[in-house]
Amino acid sequence: LQATHKDLERNNHIEVEKRRTYAAMVSSMDDGIGLILDKLEEKKITDNTIVIFFSDNGGVEWYNFSDNGILRGIKGDFFEGGIRVPFTMQWPKKIKPGTTYDKPIIALDVFATVASAASAEKYIKNEIDGVDLLPYITGKKSGLPHEYLYWKNPDKEIDVVRDERYKYLRIKSDEYIFDLKNDISEETNIIDSSKPIYDRLKSQFKNWEKDMIDPVFLDLGSGKEYNKLNPDRWFNSSQEKQ
The missing domain is CATH 3.30.1120.10 (Arylsulfatase, C-terminal domain)
Structure with a gap:
């Protein structure tokens, strides 16, 4: 965890050091997102731009003092604390501000949604697992995106x-x-x-x-096993590659 002095100062009311650093990093991220949204306004393209923000997983409470609230589990778990995350979408031209959608969706839906919005489905050669969420969010479709x-x-x-x-x-x-x-x-x-x-x-x-097919890649924590299977994975520039 790393944060600038400026962002740490903004969160100096938080006594626990790791949580203060985590909060400072979130503050910095908020600033960055704000700069992007401000630029959209400056270019006068906010109304016709999709902005999607979501987390990839729940927090690791014991490590960075994030807080998953009442949800059980953490990042890496498959309890709700590991897989249920915040998700927001903005597209003023199509989505009514303040809309709340509470049916189950998944990150796979992001690609399908933006591809549809950009009329790019014809360029997708393979079948995809995601669902275009816009008809459900706008009320044009009822039911569930995923059973x-x-x-x-x-x-x-x-x-x-x-x-x-x-x-x-x-x-x-x-x-x-x-x-x-x-x-x-x-x-x-x-x-x-x-x-x-x-x-x-x-x-x-x-x-x-x-x-489902068997996994193509080893798990993220399987670096040693991967190195054994791929001895030429790393190239040492001081030696001629065999």
């Missing part, structure tokens, strides 16, 4: 699938069913009283998994 959302981490032996209300989570040999409508903190595993929900969600996951 189910899926996650899988083979290295950690984690499977996840959720619908609008319920979520199935497997971590190695442990399995969970959570009612996200009434238990967003995932405090109560209702698997013993929810066999039909369990069977449906697990079946959906298995059907989805059949279409």
Whole structure:
């Protein structure tokens, strides 16, 4: 964690050092985003420019003293604290200010949404998993962008699938069913009283998994294994490459 003295001073009311540094970094990011939005105004193109802002994952509370609130888990987890994030979109010409959309979406939808907005679908050669969100946000379409959302981490032996209300989570040999409508903190595993929900969600996951290929890349933490498989990964400029 690193921050400028100016940004640290702006947050000197925060006593915990790491949280103060984290807040200072967020302040700096806010300033940067503000400069971009100001430039859009200056160029008079705000009304017809899509601005999307979201986080890639939840915070790592023990490391940087971020705060996931009532959500269980942290970055790297597949509890809501790891995967449920803030998401905002601005396009004044198309999206009414103050609009709130509360149906499940996923980061994969960003590409599909901007491709559609730019009329670029004809250039997309492969099938994509994301959904154009604009018809749902503007009310032109009802229903759900996704009936189910899926996650899988083979290295950690984690499977996840959720619908609008319920979520199935497997971590190695442990399995969970959570009612996200009434238990967003995932405090109560209702698997013993929810066999039909369990069977449906697990079946959906298995059907989805059949279409998946094996991971092409090693996990981010597998640098040593990757080096063994690719001994010429790094080139030493002081030596002639073999």
